[in-house]
Each structure stands twice: as C-alpha cells, then as structure tokens.
Amino acid sequence: MYSYRELRKAARQPVQVTQLKAAVLGNCSTQLFSSVLQGYANLEGLDLSVLDTDYNGIEFQLRDEGSEVFRYQPDLMILWIASEKLYEDYLDADYNRREQFAEETMDSVRGYWSLIRQHSNARILQMNFTEINDKALGNYSAKVDKSFIYQLRKLNYLLEEAMHAEQDVYPVDLLSVQVQLGQREFFHAPMYYSAKLSVSVNALPYVAKAVTDVMKALCGTIKKCVVMDLDNTLWGGIIGEDGIDHIEIGELGRGHVFTNLQRWLKQLKEYGILLAVCSKNDEELAKEPFEQLDEMILKLSDISVFVANWEDKASNIRLIQKTLNIAMDSFVFLDDNPAEREIIRRMLPEVAVPELPEDPALYLEYLQTCNYFESASFDIGARDRTAQYQAEYERNKLQAEYLSIDDYLDSLEMKGRICVFDKEHAARIAQLTQRSNQFNLRTVRYTEGEIDQIVDSPDHIPLYFMLKDRFGDYGLVGIMILKRRSDRTAFVDTWLMSCRVLKRGMEEYMMNGMAAKLLDLGYTTIESEYIPTSKNSMVRDIYKQMGFEEYEPCHYRLDIKEYQVKKTYIRDDRL
Amino acid sequence: MDREEVFSKxxxxCKEVFDDESxxxxxxxSAKDIEAWDSLTHLDLISALEDTFQVSFTLEEFSGAKNLGELVNYLMKHLSE
Incomplete structure (x- = not known):
C-alpha cells in the first residue's frame, strides 16, 4: 500500500491527458481525500482529474444545474456521507423521529442520485456507511429500533437494496476498510475535530485504493482468470513426493486452510472468473487429487485449462492465454513459490502476481485484501421489474419536492440573528478572525483581548450573526466589525463568514442586516475594502455584487439610502 | 534527542511537506511566512511529525500551535514522556 506522504507527493504531478474526471461530494471535509485519490490514480497510471467540492456542499451543488460540479461534467461522482456527521444529525433530530432516521437518510441519498441523473451522465460511486456504536444502551442498542447503531445498520442494508436496483450506482465499501484497519487506525478524533476529516490521514490511502479499484473496473480493467499452482497452493503437501495419502485437504488442520481457499476460488468461478492450473508435475499425478479425493472442492470440470508439465511457467501461461484468448493483464497468478512468482513478474509484467504470505493460513485473507476481482457489472439474468418501478417512484417523489435552489433554500426554514458583540462570545469571535481565510475580506486577526476592547469601544459597531435551520443550529457563523470614520461614515474593518454556511444566502442576510443597522444609527455611507490574499479570491467581487461602487481599486463605497435589500431565505429569528 | 536535533528534523x-528544498x-x-502552509499542508506536517517522532498531538496542540517553535515544544514534551 502506498503511504499517505507518497500519495500527497504524487498528487502534485500534473496530469498529462485527462481521460476520466471525478468529482467528490461529501458532508465531511474531502479535500485531502481528493488529493490522495489524485495521487493514487497518478501512481497507478490512471489518467484521472479530481474536482473537490466545498465541505458539506452536496445539496447546494446538486440542486443547481449550473453549479461547479455540473459545469465540470464529471464522468464519476463520488458521494461520501460520513457517519460522524450523520450521528450528529441523528442526535439533533427530534427524539420521536429517530426510528425513521435510516429511511429518511436513504430518501435523501436517493434524491442525490436522481438530481445527478437529471443534470449529468456521471456514474455514481456511493460510499457506504461506517459504523459508530455510541453504546447509549450498551449491547442492548442492537435491538432498539431508535438507537443509532440499529438505524445505521439498517441504513447500510437499505443502501444495498437501493443500489441493487440502480445500474449507474457503484458501491465503495468504506465499511470494509474500517473493518480491515480497525477503528483505532481508521479514525483520528483530533483530525475530525480540527479538520472535519472523517477518517485518519493514514487510512486515506486505503479509501483511495477502494475508489481507484472501482474506477479501474469501470474502465474495463478487470481480472478474468486465476492461474493456480497445485502443491502447497491448492492443497498441502507435494503430490509427487508425499503421495495421495498425505495430501492435506478437508476440514482438519492445515487441510482446512486449503479447503477454504478452494471454496473461495469455486465461488469466483461461479461468478464467471476462469480457473486454470499451471503446475510443474506429471499431468496424471497432478490430476489424482481432483479425481480421487472427495474433499477437493474444485473438480476437474471447474478448470478451464489444465497444464501440468516440466516446462517453465511463463511459457505455460502464454499457452493458457492463447487458449482462452483473453488479455495478459486479466490474469492473476497464484503460486506459493517465491522464485516462480519472481520469474512471472519479470517475464510477464502484466500478470498480477500476489505476494502470498509464507503461512498458507493467511493466503485467503491476503488475497481478499488485494481485491483483484473488482467488477462493474453482474449478470443476474432477468431483472426484477418491481424494484425498478419502486425506484422510479422514489425518484419522482423527490424531484417533485424541490423544483429549484430557491425552493430548496426555502424548505430549509433558515432563521438568522444579528447581535452586538458581547464578552461571552469573545473567544469564539477571536477564533473566527484567526481561522477564517476564504470568506474574509481583509483578514484582520484579533486576539480575545482585542475583541474585549472592541466590545467596550464607542467607535466600533461589532456585529456577529447566528444561523439555524430545520436540521440544526450552526451557531455563530459570521462577523462584521464596523468602525466609525465620521458621524456619517462607517468602515467595514472586518467581514468574515464561516464556509460551512456558504451559498445559503447568509452573505445577503449579513449585508442587509448591516445596512439596516447603520441606517438606524444615522449613518449615510459605508466604506469598505478587499485585501487580496492567496486564499480569499472567492469574495473578490462581493462588494460590487452587493451594489457598492469601487472608487479606487479594492476600495468601495455605498450610499445606504441607495441600498437595495438583497433577497434571502433567511428570516429573522425573534426571541 | 535534544531540541536542536528535533528542530533540524x-x-x-518542512522541506518535504511544503515541497521546497531550499x-x-x-x-x-509560521503559516504567515510560508506560502505553502495552508490548512491541508498543516495536516501533512502534523501527520509527518507524528509518524517521524512516534507521538500523538492533542487537538489543542495541533490546532493551536502558532509557529514551529511551539510544535517543537510539544514534541519535546511528548518525547520526554
């Protein structure tokens, strides 16, 4: 597995020719993941470009057909809904509605899918949900339908059912990454609280692998054949030396290990993967266990090409390849002998050669972790029409619910509040001035002490803004510090806003609030400034958009009487 | 390891994380002086320090550190534990 640092470094290499475009949408911070994915794709030779979208911007991006993500025209959309955020939503939801949490969440996921289909041909890569067991009722939680773990497991089940009915949705099994790594490796609480990263930095390469595997399969790079050695690979012991009586297979001891490997290979065969044998043996002897041992799961009839001779294995694999007429890069070669593996790697570099562990007991787990057999389709014969009709019904229901961004914003039932600074909020205000980079017009940093002074200053009108909607309370999300320049003129010393509430109409709400407040206080003119930094270009034109006149570069002025109140769906929250 | 050695590591x-050999x-x-030091490379820096020195920063340490000196203070503290 590539390391996190390797992948971040690789992400800096420019992509030569983009063949595939992926957009990442999440309710958690996905920026770092997008970068690691870019790095992974670069190292794997996949010509991929990745667009990351703003944290928690799924709704906004998908409800606007002119949004960044649709303009990008991605081939793939990766949807990552982190359980950490879901858990917070669940706890904020009304106690009496928690039984419906899985159904409601699934409704919104289906809604995302149908919005994607409306405006794009992108295929959807849907992450499933990782587990959080908050032990609110201990083990008993697992039978209480209100509990989070009950709802979360149900949600994963509903998701599987829903994906089963949709052809253009491809699962990314994030949960199995969590299980593989264990929660201590997979999640890093300080990273979550400081950067809203729902997985640890060192888990990101594994997540990137899962996504890249799916993308490769979608691009048609799939494995079609397993070429298997026999002695100490498919069974324990050496048939030519130990004899048929000493071959280990069955349910006892080491034999059990090989039986389970065969069970798994048999399943692959049932899913359409070809099995071939390539063994250094006399052919008759090599076939003996297949013919004489009942415990053998694999039968000769399961093997498409059986090659047992004393030729070198590279030549034999070429022979198998000719016989089956499939590409060399669709082969996986299983052999317990490191020397044989090395020869094949050198002679036939396209063939996948897993580095099987020394202990056969670990073969199966290792092979499963390698994930060679990613598929992008599954032929189940006649499709169940009922499920299709059900999915279509759900789709229509959600489309009808929200016709536009405006309807959507309206449905959020947002409520805002304007307050004058108080000492109680000084710490939070100072923190915001120090941390906000993107939506920050002058990037003036204040300490808590300085904020305290501003609270007491007669020359300042310092305002903070709160926002909540029907899903929860965002708390303090915006700050405007206005400085008296004269009896008539106020200067916007600071205007910043948390990016969590971007594109909700909060900027308009803040501007409306400030204009009204200053008018009330007898001011006639607002002056302001934009100080460009490497990070705040998103607000470069905001004063112009709000109706200010740019009287010299980056300096703006507004006659308050001329100000036209901006449209917003945020209503005043009255106490 | 003394402070000088830690700082030199x-x-x-920093050269690797901020992709600048010079x-x-x-x-x-601090982030103010180094152009490439943003919220993402900050995480790179933290995780590289954690991996290299085999320590775990607390939330307060890694989101509150104002400059490299403070990060080194925290490293020294953890290394002596």
Missing amino acids: VADI LEVTETS
Whole structure:
C-alpha cells in the first residue's frame, strides 16, 4: 500500500491527458481525500482529474444545474456521507423521529442520485456507511429500533437494496476498510475535530485504493482468470513426493486452510472468473487429487485449462492465454513459490502476481485484501421489474419536492440573528478572525483581548450573526466589525463568514442586516475594502455584487439610502 | 534527542511537506511566512511529525500551535514522556 506522504507527493504531478474526471461530494471535509485519490490514480497510471467540492456542499451543488460540479461534467461522482456527521444529525433530530432516521437518510441519498441523473451522465460511486456504536444502551442498542447503531445498520442494508436496483450506482465499501484497519487506525478524533476529516490521514490511502479499484473496473480493467499452482497452493503437501495419502485437504488442520481457499476460488468461478492450473508435475499425478479425493472442492470440470508439465511457467501461461484468448493483464497468478512468482513478474509484467504470505493460513485473507476481482457489472439474468418501478417512484417523489435552489433554500426554514458583540462570545469571535481565510475580506486577526476592547469601544459597531435551520443550529457563523470614520461614515474593518454556511444566502442576510443597522444609527455611507490574499479570491467581487461602487481599486463605497435589500431565505429569528 | 536535533528534523520535514528544498525555517516560522502552509499542508506536517517522532498531538496542540517553535515544544514534551 502506498503511504499517505507518497500519495500527497504524487498528487502534485500534473496530469498529462485527462481521460476520466471525478468529482467528490461529501458532508465531511474531502479535500485531502481528493488529493490522495489524485495521487493514487497518478501512481497507478490512471489518467484521472479530481474536482473537490466545498465541505458539506452536496445539496447546494446538486440542486443547481449550473453549479461547479455540473459545469465540470464529471464522468464519476463520488458521494461520501460520513457517519460522524450523520450521528450528529441523528442526535439533533427530534427524539420521536429517530426510528425513521435510516429511511429518511436513504430518501435523501436517493434524491442525490436522481438530481445527478437529471443534470449529468456521471456514474455514481456511493460510499457506504461506517459504523459508530455510541453504546447509549450498551449491547442492548442492537435491538432498539431508535438507537443509532440499529438505524445505521439498517441504513447500510437499505443502501444495498437501493443500489441493487440502480445500474449507474457503484458501491465503495468504506465499511470494509474500517473493518480491515480497525477503528483505532481508521479514525483520528483530533483530525475530525480540527479538520472535519472523517477518517485518519493514514487510512486515506486505503479509501483511495477502494475508489481507484472501482474506477479501474469501470474502465474495463478487470481480472478474468486465476492461474493456480497445485502443491502447497491448492492443497498441502507435494503430490509427487508425499503421495495421495498425505495430501492435506478437508476440514482438519492445515487441510482446512486449503479447503477454504478452494471454496473461495469455486465461488469466483461461479461468478464467471476462469480457473486454470499451471503446475510443474506429471499431468496424471497432478490430476489424482481432483479425481480421487472427495474433499477437493474444485473438480476437474471447474478448470478451464489444465497444464501440468516440466516446462517453465511463463511459457505455460502464454499457452493458457492463447487458449482462452483473453488479455495478459486479466490474469492473476497464484503460486506459493517465491522464485516462480519472481520469474512471472519479470517475464510477464502484466500478470498480477500476489505476494502470498509464507503461512498458507493467511493466503485467503491476503488475497481478499488485494481485491483483484473488482467488477462493474453482474449478470443476474432477468431483472426484477418491481424494484425498478419502486425506484422510479422514489425518484419522482423527490424531484417533485424541490423544483429549484430557491425552493430548496426555502424548505430549509433558515432563521438568522444579528447581535452586538458581547464578552461571552469573545473567544469564539477571536477564533473566527484567526481561522477564517476564504470568506474574509481583509483578514484582520484579533486576539480575545482585542475583541474585549472592541466590545467596550464607542467607535466600533461589532456585529456577529447566528444561523439555524430545520436540521440544526450552526451557531455563530459570521462577523462584521464596523468602525466609525465620521458621524456619517462607517468602515467595514472586518467581514468574515464561516464556509460551512456558504451559498445559503447568509452573505445577503449579513449585508442587509448591516445596512439596516447603520441606517438606524444615522449613518449615510459605508466604506469598505478587499485585501487580496492567496486564499480569499472567492469574495473578490462581493462588494460590487452587493451594489457598492469601487472608487479606487479594492476600495468601495455605498450610499445606504441607495441600498437595495438583497433577497434571502433567511428570516429573522425573534426571541 | 535534544531540541536542536528535533528542530533540524522538523526543518527537513518542512522541506518535504511544503515541497521546497531550499526552505529555511526558524522557530518563529509560521503559516504567515510560508506560502505553502495552508490548512491541508498543516495536516501533512502534523501527520509527518507524528509518524517521524512516534507521538500523538492533542487537538489543542495541533490546532493551536502558532509557529514551529511551539510544535517543537510539544514534541519535546511528548518525547520526554
């Protein structure tokens, strides 16, 4: 597995020719993941470009057909809904509605899918949900339908059912990454609280692998054949030396290990993967266990090409390849002998050669972790029409619910509040001035002490803004510090806003609030400034958009009487 | 490991994380001085320090550190534990 640092470094290499475009949408911070994915794709030779979208911007991006993500025209959309955020939503939801949490969440996921289909041909890569067991009722939680773990497991089940009915949705099994790594490796609480990263930095390469595997399969790079050695690979012991009586297979001891490997290979065969044998043996002897041992799961009839001779294995694999007429890069070669593996790697570099562990007991787990057999389709014969009709019904229901961004914003039932600074909020205000980079017009940093002074200053009108909607309370999300320049003129010393509430109409709400407040206080003119930094270009034109006149570069002025109140769906929250 | 050694390792890590072989840092260097030091590379820096020195920063340490000197303080503290 590539390391996190390797992948971040690789992400800096420019992509030569983009063949595939992926957009990442999440309710958690996905920026770092997008970068690691870019790095992974670069190292794997996949010509991929990745667009990351703003944290928690799924709704906004998908409800606007002119949004960044649709303009990008991605081939793939990766949807990552982190359980950490879901858990917070669940706890904020009304106690009496928690039984419906899985159904409601699934409704919104289906809604995302149908919005994607409306405006794009992108295929959807849907992450499933990782587990959080908050032990609110201990083990008993697992039978209480209100509990989070009950709802979360149900949600994963509903998701599987829903994906089963949709052809253009491809699962990314994030949960199995969590299980593989264990929660201590997979999640890093300080990273979550400081950067809203729902997985640890060192888990990101594994997540990137899962996504890249799916993308490769979608691009048609799939494995079609397993070429298997026999002695100490498919069974324990050496048939030519130990004899048929000493071959280990069955349910006892080491034999059990090989039986389970065969069970798994048999399943692959049932899913359409070809099995071939390539063994250094006399052919008759090599076939003996297949013919004489009942415990053998694999039968000769399961093997498409059986090659047992004393030729070198590279030549034999070429022979198998000719016989089956499939590409060399669709082969996986299983052999317990490191020397044989090395020869094949050198002679036939396209063939996948897993580095099987020394202990056969670990073969199966290792092979499963390698994930060679990613598929992008599954032929189940006649499709169940009922499920299709059900999915279509759900789709229509959600489309009808929200016709536009405006309807959507309206449905959020947002409520805002304007307050004058108080000492109680000084710490939070100072923190915001120090941390906000993107939506920050002058990037003036204040300490808590300085904020305290501003609270007491007669020359300042310092305002903070709160926002909540029907899903929860965002708390303090915006700050405007206005400085008296004269009896008539106020200067916007600071205007910043948390990016969590971007594109909700909060900027308009803040501007409306400030204009009204200053008018009330007898001011006639607002002056302001934009100080460009490497990070705040998103607000470069905001004063112009709000109706200010740019009287010299980056300096703006507004006659308050001329100000036209901006449209917003945020209503005043009255106490 | 004394403070000087730790700092010299930190300086090397900075070169890698901020992708600048000629980068010279001091204990007072902060995000303000280093163009490539943003919220993402900050996480790179933290995780590289954690991996290299086999320590775990607390939330307060890694989101509150104002400059490299403070990060080195925290490293020294953890290394002595």
